[in-house]
Amino acid sequence: MESTPTHLNDQQLIAALHERGQRVTPQRLVINRALGELQRHVTAEEVLASVEDRLPNVSLPTVYSALELFEDLGMVRRLGVRQGAVLYDPRPEPHDHMVCDRCGKIEDLDGGVELDGAIFRAKRDGFVPKRAEVRINGLCADCAR
Numbered sequence: 557m558e559s560t561p562t563h564l565n566d567q568q569l570i571a572a573l574h575e576r577g578q579r580v581t582p583q584r585l586v587i588n589r590a591l592g593e594l595q596r597h598v599t600a601e602e603v604l605a606s607v608e609d610r611l612p613n614v615s616l617p618t619v620y621s622a623l624e625l626f627e628d629l630g631m632v633r634r635l636g637v638r639q640g641a642v643l644y645d646p647r648p649e650p651h652d653h654m655v656c657d658r659c660g661k662i663e664d665l666d667g668g669v670e671l672d673g674a675i676f677r678a679k680r681d682g683f684v685p686k687r688a689e690v691r692i693n694g695l696c697a698d699c700a701r
């Protein structure tokens with residue numbers, strides 16, 4: 557997955573937390589760094605696995621609450637569910653996805669999709685669009701083999 561780095565560094569995260577009146581904690585900083593390192597669609601469990609050795613007392617609820625906070629701050633997006641676990645996308649800007657129905661892998665579909673027509677029709681019907689994106693379901697390259 558090639559993604560443009562929109563990830564916040566420590567200073568930017570600290571500024572964003574202060575702006576929202578949120579506390580800066582080592583957990584939040586380390587979880588944010590882990591997201592930057594992983595740079596892919598991850599479950600909270602995967603984030604936990606990658607921060608465990610850096611944060612001795614970290615728990616899954618801590619990871620979930622940090623991810624929820626990051627979602628409020630517009631730093632990650634909740635993508636949907638893979639095998640019962642919520643997936644988070646470290647790339648908050650709008651982009652399209654390919655979802656494998658067999659293994660549950662979610663990949664970015666790069667290159668952009670022309671959605672102006674759909675947005676136009678939504679507006680014509682009185683809808684106020686905030687975000688438009690495409691999700692293609694099917695089989696990933698590995699599963700299709």
Ligand SMILES: [Zn+2]
Pocket residue numbers: 656657658659660661695696697698699700
């Ligand atoms: Zn697959």
Ligand SMILES: [Zn+2]
Pocket residue numbers: 597645647651652653663664
């Ligand atoms: Zn994505």
